[in-house]
Amino acid sequence: MGVRVEEKKLMNNGVTHSGSRFFWQQAQLIDRRTSERYARVLLRGPELPSDVAVGQFVLVRYSDDPCLPRAFSVMSSSDLGLELFVKTAGRVREKFRTAPMGTVFEVRGPYGTPYADKISLDRKYILVGGGSGAAPLLHFRRQYPNHVAGEVYGFRTEDACGLLNEIELTVESTTGLRAHEQLRSIWRPGLGILACGPEPMLRLLAQEYRQQPDVYVSLEARIGCGVGTCLGCSIHTSTGMQRICKEGPLFALEELPWLI
Amino acid sequence: MADLVLKRLDAQFASPIILASGPAGFGVELAPALDLPRIGAITTKTITIEPRTGNDQPRLVDCPSGALNSIGLENPGIDAFARLAHSQMRELPLRRILSLAATSPGEMETLAVKAAKLSGFDAIELNLSCPNIGGKITGADASAVREYVRAAVGVTSIPVLVKLPGDTGNLLNSSESALSVGAAGLTLINSVRGLRIDWTTGRPFLSRTYGGLSGPAILPVSLARVFEARSAFPEAVIIGTGGVSDLGSAIEMLMAGADFIGIGFGLMVDPELPQKLAVELDKWLDEREMVSVQEIIGLAHSGGFDVH
Numbered sequence: 001m002g003v004r005v006e007e008k009k010l011m012n013n014g015v016t017h018s019g020s021r022f023f024w025q026q027a028q029l030i031d032r033r034t035s036e037r038y039a040r041v042l043l044r045g046p047e048l049p050s051d052v053a054v055g056q057f058v059l060v061r062y063s064d065d066p067c068l069p070r071a072f073s074v075m076s077s078s079d080l081g082l083e084l085f086v087k088t089a090g091r092v093r094e095k096f097r098t099a100p101m102g103t104v105f106e107v108r109g110p111y112g113t114p115y116a117d118k119i120s121l122d123r124k125y126i127l128v129g130g131g132s133g134a135a136p137l138l139h140f141r142r143q144y145p146n147h148v149a150g151e152v153y154g155f156r157t158e159d160a161c162g163l164l165n166e167i168e169l170t171v172e173s174t175t176g177l178r179a180h181e182q183l184r185s186i187w188r189p190g191l192g193i194l195a196c197g198p199e200p201m202l203r204l205l206a207q208e209y210r211q212q213p214d215v216y217v218s219l220e221a222r223i224g225c226g227v228g229t230c231l232g233c234s235i236h237t238s239t240g241m242q243r244i245c246k247e248g249p250l251f252a253l254e255e256l257p258w259l260i
Numbered sequence: 261m262a263d264l265v266l267k268r269l270d271a272q273f274a275s276p277i278i279l280a281s282g283p284a285g286f287g288v289e290l291a292p293a294l295d296l297p298r299i300g301a302i303t304t305k306t307i308t309i310e311p312r313t314g315n316d317q318p319r320l321v322d323c324p325s326g327a328l329n330s331i332g333l334e335n336p337g338i339d340a341f342a343r344l345a346h347s348q349m350r351e352l353p354l355r356r357i358l359s360l361a362a363t364s365p366g367e368m369e370t371l372a373v374k375a376a377k378l379s380g381f382d383a384i385e386l387n388l389s390c391p392n393i394g395g396k397i398t399g400a401d402a403s404a405v406r407e408y409v410r411a412a413v414g415v416t417s418i419p420v421l422v423k424l425p426g427d428t429g430n431l432l433n434s435s436e437s438a439l440s441v442g443a444a445g446l447t448l449i450n451s452v453r454g455l456r457i458d459w460t461t462g463r464p465f466l467s468r469t470y471g472g473l474s475g476p477a478i479l480p481v482s483l484a485r486v487f488e489a490r491s492a493f494p495e496a497v498i499i500g501t502g503g504v505s506d507l508g509s510a511i512e513m514l515m516a517g518a519d520f521i522g523i524g525f526g527l528m529v530d531p532e533l534p535q536k537l538a539v540e541l542d543k544w545l546d547e548r549e550m551v552s553v554q555e556i557i558g559l560a561h562s563g564g565f566d567v568h
């Protein structure tokens with residue numbers, strides 16, 4: 001797992017824990033490209049994790065804002081920094097668009113179970129993203145190029161095209177197609193699906209591929225603690241309650257009978 | 261170093277900082293982040309007699325200076341807790357408070373009987389004020405409070421605390437009822453019933469429409485409740501919970517009369533907050549040449565500091 005290892009000594013009994021993911025780390029905004037609705041940002045800090053696993057997310061807050069931090073899937077993670085692709089609506093997200101370069105944000109994480117721990121890597125997948133749900137899938141295609149059989153990234157408008165040069169977008173306003181419709185033309189039996197996007201998109205996808213094996217969806221919720229204790233992100237699954245921040249965010253479609 | 265230790269409820273607590281019921285879970289997952297010996301106690305997530313899956317998503321929504329939550333007491337039930345989480349929790353080097361909720365005094369008695377068999381708890385906290393489970397809020401009804409407390413006190417020798425609502429019912433009447441039948445103290449307050457609407461869809465954000473507001477937004481409410489309860493009940497142990505997010509608000513809570521400060525929302529935002537508060541409080545007392553935190557508890561009731 002891509003959990004950064006920074007040993008922290010606790011005072012209680014001298015036991016050493018790898019607890020760095022619980023603590024806020026400072027990160028500077030060092031690069032940004034924006035469109036009307038989206039921003040692609042790079043955050044860098046000496047204590048930021050550089051090996052976040054595909055599918056994991058971080059919590060970000062601006063200054064000491066007395067509100068809940070915001071969860072973002074990581075689009076790339078390296079010595080260069082953490083790259084995020086976000087919709088610029090909302091308190092923290094709007095800051096990504098407006099804050100001057102060099103602005104310090106605070107980041108903690110990574111959280112969540114890596115995709116690779118939940119899917120079988122003996123088959124290929126079609127990646128289906130909707131809006132900012134493209135972020136973890138871009139991470140996946142970079143890390144596991146041999147497991148990608150096709151890609152569909154749905155956007156309502158051309159707005160994000162300039163930000164995601166590395167992929168081809170399915171733009172509804174020009175093609176009249178939505179992601180799940182485009183998917184029909186490339187999916188074939190034997191291929192798995194990895195999807196991340198708004199719930200209506202996931203529902204449409206679930207309706208068509210419910211009977212297929214190896215269909216996974218990455219879910220979103222407002223995250224409270226990020227570490228599995230507050231249960232703000234618990235969801236019903238076929239095996240009982242599970243937490244998006246801990247057992248998720250990726251779930252097999254068959255675990256989510258309510259998603260139809 | 262000033263003395264943060266408090267002797268209350270027949271025990272010695274390392275500091276007045278307590279992890280409130282909820283965000284800390286059972287403490288096990290957060291343990292690596294916490295400087296446990298600096299923390300007075302952890303309160304468990306509320307346990308019920310049967311497992312509860314809680315409310316549907318969405319359960320959380322942002323608010324200015326806080327959040328609305330509607331978890332709905334998701335928990336594994338007392339038997340599974342005893343089997344699965346209790347032994348791990350007992351290993352944690354800090355004091356523990358067991359939070360319980362029931363739907364009737366009879367059920368509370370059954371639950372308390374089971375709870376009394378679990379070792380390692382220094383107090384039981386009766387959650388009579390969850391705003392997210394529907395029905396009437398027990399803590400708003402003084403005579404119901406009396407029945408629930410009596411049911412628990414009668415079957416356990418562990419001190420019983422009562423968590424009451426800050427926004428409904430008559431707090432002093434409910435507190436009086438609880439204390440008159442043997443409650444050792446009060447936890448004030450639970451989250452405050454609130455609502456947010458997604459103005460882009462015209463629908464409430466939360467699946468159950470209403471939620472409980474916590475965070476700095478409710479600090480003045482919790483301070484007022486603690487202050488009036490301390491005035492009325494000088495001997496009761498009080499855990500002041502609601503909106504403490506920094507040193508200043510922690511000191512305010514103590515000055516209002518709380519023996520302990522419960523940290524809930526603040527822990528979600530920053531898992532390091534409890535130990536930061538303990539360290540900063542210690543330093544603040546030192547700078548003012550005070551030897552014990554005891555010196556500021558209830559200070560606002562006695563005219564504040566002497567100014568020469």
